[in-house]
Amino acid sequence: MAPTPKNQRTPTPFSKLNLTQIPNSRTPQAKHRLNFTTAKPNSVAPVAAAAAAEHPIEVIGRIRDYPDRKEKPLSSLQVNPDRETLRVKTDGGYRDFSFDGVSLSEEEDIDEFYKKFVQSRINGVKLGDKCTVMMYGPTGAGKSYNMFGSSKQPGIVYRSLRDILGDGIEENDENNEKISVGTFVQVTVLEIYNEELYDLLSTNNGGGFGFGWSKGSSSKVRLEVIGKKAKNATFISGTEATKISKEIQKVEKRRTVKSTLCNERSSRSHCMMIIDVPTVGGRLMLVDMAGSENIEQAGQTGLDAKMQTAKINQGNSALKRVVESIANGDSHVPFRDSKLTMLLQDSFEDNKSKILMILCASPDPKELHKTISTLEYGAKAKCIVRGPHMPLKEKGAEDSSSAVILGSRIAAMDQFIYKLQMENKLKEKECNEAKRKLIKKEEEIATLRSKLELVVAQGGVETTEEDIIVKVNERTQMLQHEFEYKIQQCQKTANEFVETERRKMEERMFQQQEEFEMLRRRLEEIESELWHSRVGSRSTEVEENSFGKRLLEMYSEDAGMVKSMDLDRSIDMDCGKKAESNTIQAILGYPSITNPREIEDPSILLQHFTNKSFLSTVFEEEEEGNDSEGDKENPYVKEVQKEVIEEKAICSGNVSTVEDRSDDLSSDNTAPSRKELIQNIFKLCGNSRELSQQCTTPVPAEKRVKDAESKSPPVKEIVEDSPITKNHNFSTEKVNDSKENFNPNLELKWEAASKENPEIITTLTGSLV
Numbered sequence: 001m002a003p004t005p006k007n008q009r010t011p012t013p014f015s016k017l018n019l020t021q022i023p024n025s026r027t028p029q030a031k032h033r034l035n036f037t038t039a040k041p042n043s044v045a046p047v048a049a050a051a052a053a054e055h056p057i058e059v060i061g062r063i064r065d066y067p068d069r070k071e072k073p074l075s076s077l078q079v080n081p082d083r084e085t086l087r088v089k090t091d092g093g094y095r096d097f098s099f100d101g102v103s104l105s106e107e108e109d110i111d112e113f114y115k116k117f118v119q120s121r122i123n124g125v126k127l128g129d130k131c132t133v134m135m136y137g138p139t140g141a142g143k144s145y146n147m148f149g150s151s152k153q154p155g156i157v158y159r160s161l162r163d164i165l166g167d168g169i170e171e172n173d174e175n176n177e178k179i180s181v182g183t184f185v186q187v188t189v190l191e192i193y194n195e196e197l198y199d200l201l202s203t204n205n206g207g208g209f210g211f212g213w214s215k216g217s218s219s220k221v222r223l224e225v226i227g228k229k230a231k232n233a234t235f236i237s238g239t240e241a242t243k244i245s246k247e248i249q250k251v252e253k254r255r256t257v258k259s260t261l262c263n264e265r266s267s268r269s270h271c272m273m274i275i276d277v278p279t280v281g282g283r284l285m286l287v288d289m290a291g292s293e294n295i296e297q298a299g300q301t302g303l304d305a306k307m308q309t310a311k312i313n314q315g316n317s318a319l320k321r322v323v324e325s326i327a328n329g330d331s332h333v334p335f336r337d338s339k340l341t342m343l344l345q346d347s348f349e350d351n352k353s354k355i356l357m358i359l360c361a362s363p364d365p366k367e368l369h370k371t372i373s374t375l376e377y378g379a380k381a382k383c384i385v386r387g388p389h390m391p392l393k394e395k396g397a398e399d400s401s402s403a404v405i406l407g408s409r410i411a412a413m414d415q416f417i418y419k420l421q422m423e424n425k426l427k428e429k430e431c432n433e434a435k436r437k438l439i440k441k442e443e444e445i446a447t448l449r450s451k452l453e454l455v456v457a458q459g460g461v462e463t464t465e466e467d468i469i470v471k472v473n474e475r476t477q478m479l480q481h482e483f484e485y486k487i488q489q490c491q492k493t494a495n496e497f498v499e500t501e502r503r504k505m506e507e508r509m510f511q512q513q514e515e516f517e518m519l520r521r522r523l524e525e526i527e528s529e530l531w532h533s534r535v536g537s538r539s540t541e542v543e544e545n546s547f548g549k550r551l552l553e554m555y556s557e558d559a560g561m562v563k564s565m566d567l568d569r570s571i572d573m574d575c576g577k578k579a580e581s582n583t584i585q586a587i588l589g590y591p592s593i594t595n596p597r598e599i600e601d602p603s604i605l606l607q608h609f610t611n612k613s614f615l616s617t618v619f620e621e622e623e624e625g626n627d628s629e630g631d632k633e634n635p636y637v638k639e640v641q642k643e644v645i646e647e648k649a650i651c652s653g654n655v656s657t658v659e660d661r662s663d664d665l666s667s668d669n670t671a672p673s674r675k676e677l678i679q680n681i682f683k684l685c686g687n688s689r690e691l692s693q694q695c696t697t698p699v700p701a702e703k704r705v706k707d708a709e710s711k712s713p714p715v716k717e718i719v720e721d722s723p724i725t726k727n728h729n730f731s732t733e734k735v736n737d738s739k740e741n742f743n744p745n746l747e748l749k750w751e752a753a754s755k756e757n758p759e760i761i762t763t764l765t766g767s768l769v
């Protein structure tokens with residue numbers, strides 16, 4: 001029996017336990033078995049023998065690594081601190097599997113793994129032990145990797161050869177010849193493929209080298225299994241590990257491999273290497289089994305492929321059955337179900353043989369079901385109990401031995417059942433936990449549902465509020481539309497009003513312009529007629545029909561005017577018509593004009609005016625714009641002021657001024673004051689419009705005067721209230737008080753309102769030349 005590996009504690013064999021310690025109430029069968037052992041109180045030997053029984057199969061878990069993956073999958077396997085229990089996380093919880101040891105590739109490379117779990121077995125073989133190391137597990141789990149190793153590090157096969165054979169140190173013999181001091185071994189390499197046994201060291205074309213070694217082989221030699229051995233199997237022998245290892249490397253490549261879904265170079269065969277140490281009777285069997293996956297998992301298609309997988313599985317499943325049968329204590333163990341199990345029969349049955357089953361598994365959650373299946377298989381194998389080797393000579397002893405073996409099996413089975421019960425308890429516990437969580441979740445759902453119902457119940461209110469908001473929004477929009485429509489209407493009305501007013505204003509301006517033009521013409525006519533009436537020969541006709549005559553007649557009817565006109569006439573008595581004309585001219589501020597041509601020629605005529613201006617005509621409607629401050633503030637007033645047609649007469653002259661003439665007149669006490677005269681003149685001007693109308697239809701003088709008085713405001717008022725008068729600081733008082741000088745160098749000009757409307761003359765300006 002090989003020693004237990006370092007750090008590897010062989011689990012206490014269940015057979016060593018006192019069976020009475022096992023609870024009686026586990027299972028009826030267990031109770032029965034216990035009764036069976038306890039029913040024979042005298043049969044101490046079996047119990048003692050059972051205590052001496054041992055586990056022929058040691059199970060090690062070897063979890064592979066994925067160093068080539070960038071993102072490693074979250075492992076579904078967890079090694080417990082005791083390093084003997086492997087916990088598998090499943091959807092429903094977890095499962096614990098107890099083995100003789102667990103190794104993670106991530107933590108322990110092949111070298112460490114070998115030294116820890118395998119080396120001790122190999123050393124036993126050197127001493128005559130028989131050991132079988134088998135790699136079991138699904139495809140791609142690392143069986144071949146651990147068995148044969150990689151380019152970086154050798155696997156169990158090569159390490160074992162080196163350990164058994166030594167380092168090949170040569171020593172000198174008696175004849176001083178160098179001899180190898182390594183252990184002599186015989187090596188056989190077999191392959192079981194498609195349930196056929198092949199000799200990997202031999203080929204059909206023969207010509208082997210060394211110890212029957214075939215050279216240039218093209219096909220494998222099929223072998224027969226006779227009993228528990230391969231008939232006529234070729235072997236290589238020697239003491240040099242290096243040489244044998246090289247040959248085995250070649251053989252390794254002859255294995256049947258195929259690409260599968262799980263493994264790019266999947267071993268589709270079971271490979272068995274038997275290393276015999278004939279000198280001590282030791283034997284080492286290294287078995288690299290084919291993948292334990294089923295047909296679907298291998299992704300094989302086609303009849304041949306499926307048959308192949310089925311045949312491979314035949315070996316696996318047969319081995320499984322064998323293990324179960326042994327573990328169950330069946331009277332018949334189906335070793336002959338496959339060539340693999342036939343060749344392994346000694347490993348199971350030989351009391352000196354020990355099996356080291358290495359369960360290769362992947363931590364990838366995708367491989368979980370295969371991993372669990374592998375671990376279950378290993379757990380079952382671990383239940384196999386073998387009784388102590390007993391001599392078969394005595395019948396009683398044989399019976400006793402059988403009883404011991406039976407007891408060991410029963411104990412192992414009890415242990416297995418106990419483990420199942422533990423797992424069942426665990427499951428129940430998980431189930432209860434799940435139920436508790438389910439109840440909690442249901443309560444939460446109920447709470448949420450009640451909340452939902454409450455929300456739904458309140459949903460009506462929320463809906464109403466939403467409706468209200470929608471309605472309010474609609475109403476707001478409608479009102480907004482109405483408001484905008486009304487604003488547009490108002491705008492339209494305002495525009496129309498402004499347009500109407502503008503038209504009215506334009507019409508009024510035009511009318512006033514016309515009136516002004518007419519007035520200006522009349523004034524010119526007056527001036528002309530007055531001049532003609534004075535000039536003489538041509539004046540007769542003029543006096544008869546002229547406006548001046550009518551004007552004089554009209555004013556002669558007026559009481560106030562009579563005086564003034566009388567005054568004028570009195571003056572004229574001496575001076576004749578010239579004096580009269582001069583007087584009127586003087587009153588009007590005109591200079592004395594003696595030459596008729598001067599009157600005919602306006603430019604000459606206007607030269608007689610001074611640059612002192614006075615208002616000749618003011619429109620009554622715009623009197624409200626007198627206030628200059630108001631003018632500034634009120635644009636309408638400004639506009640009206642523009643409409644005021646001014647006439648600035650610039651009078652100049654070095655002839656006698658009004659004041660001078662008034663001095664002349666002042667001698668007459670009956671003569672009207674200058675103020676009155678000016679008022680009359682303004683009245684005259686203010687009524688010129690009316691007079692123009694009277695030209696066609698003569699109106700009685702009295703009526704005309706009355707009408708004129710009623711329509712025209714007093715001259716003083718007009719002058720004083722006129723904005724132009726104010727703007728020019730012009731007043732009747734000032735006119736009275738000022739000394740108006742006649743400037744013959746004055747040049748008068750009519751200024752047009754604008755270039756576009758040259759007809760509209762707004763201003764008469766004068767300048768000294």
Ligand SMILES: Nc1ncnc2c1ncn2[C@@H]1O[C@H](COP(=O)(O)OP(=O)(O)OP(=O)(O)O)[C@@H](O)[C@H]1O
Pocket residue numbers: 063064065066067105137138139140141142143144145146150263265266267268289290291292360
């Ligand atoms: N522990 C590990 N570390 C690194 N690479 C590994 C490890 N185990 C396995 N591999 C790699 O995974 C691949 C599959 O491994 P291997 O061939 O040993 O699987 P297998 O169990 O023998 O599969 P099959 O049953 O199909 O032969 C190989 O390329 C191997 O190098």
